[in-house]
Amino acid sequence: MIQLIVIISIIICLSYQLPVVVMYVLNLAFNLVTTVLNTIQMKIVPRTLDDDSDLIDKSVDIQYATSNVLDIVSNLWALFF
Numbered sequence: 001m002i003q004l005i006v007i008i009s010i011i012i013c014l015s016y017q018l019p020v021v022v023m024y025v026l027n028l029a030f031n032l033v034t035t036v037l038n039t040i041q042m043k044i045v046p047r048t049l050d051d052d053s054d055l056i057d058k059s060v061d062i063q064y065a066t067s068n069v070l071d072i073v074s075n076l077w078a079l080f081f
Helices: 002-015 020-048 053-080
Strands: none
Touching: 002 020
């Protein structure tokens, strides 16, 4: 949710042509939140899946696939719009 708020804030900054410093701060906030969330997720997922290595591997595969699809879609969106 926090990441979405930061992304929307960045879009608003671009729309209103706010100073670049604001963009840098928002980008820093986005990267910080993403890093913290990824760290928390890496600690919680094994416990949630009862430390079952097969389930963890499947979970990681799904996360990578989802991440790659989102990257591709966002890049195509940026290319055409």
